[in-house]
Amino acid sequence: MPELPEVETTCRGIAPHVEGRRIRTVLVRRRQLRWPVPREIESILPDETIADVRRRAKYLLLETAPGALLVHLGMSGSLRVLDEDVPPGKHDHVDVVLDDGHLLRLHDPRCFGSVLWQPAGTTHRLLADLGPEPLGGDFDGDHLWRTSRGRKRTVKAFIMDHHVVVGVGNIYASEALFVAGIHPKRAAGRISRGRYRELADAIRHTLRQAIERGGTSLRDFSQPDGQPGYFAIDLKVYGRAGQPCPTCGHAIASAHIGQRNSFWCPRCQR
């Protein structure tokens, strides 16, 4: 389920438990995830200290001296900190065992997540061509406007393209377009600068709000029960086909846009 807010919440949730901790071992129970889990992490990481945990796009980076362990949660992944004697379940694919009796455990039923290795001083190829962070200083409406000139694809597909901006998943794409009043099927290259400024504001606002929710409803990442870090945001249009628009009452429409389920208000979004 992770979109950017969930990944950010996971990052904040695990950081206090793993930063400064030394890695004892890395246990890979299932190597075939989205990509094969590289074997070098099991030999390189033991005895290394996790200096920092950070997020880039939807990747979590656990920084150590020889390099960074990259974790992507895919569609169904979650990370939690557990006592090292908690027995693994069916979909607990990777453990990073720490020196304090805890471990960081990757759980991922659909196996779309990934665990990768990025040697120090290098950039993993999957991170090399990413666009700006939506909550960072390099992202604004002018960036969207400039990048979209001449593009004919739908604006929804455009903002979900992480060469354009990272971290805007299917849910928040629909939500942000609703907030900005832009129809998701409009051609990206035919939207004005002013409206892209509104859209950039809407993307930032929607993501920030979800992260705040995540923070306040954040469950303890070191507890073994319950789902860590996921939270129900009050979505205005996503998943609400046929229900009244919160603004005007018109029925919310839905359709697949580029194979992804999309929701919008036909009256409020043009």
Added chain:
DNA sequence: CTCTTAACCTGGACGC
């Protein structure tokens, strides 16, 4: 270069 499509893998919901 731009855009679309298929594919990775598993589980849950739903209809018969």
Added chain:
DNA sequence: TGCGTCCAGGTTAAGA
């Protein structure tokens, strides 16, 4: 209850 079908919030490589 059992089985088939469809769907899922991500992302990439390949092909048009």
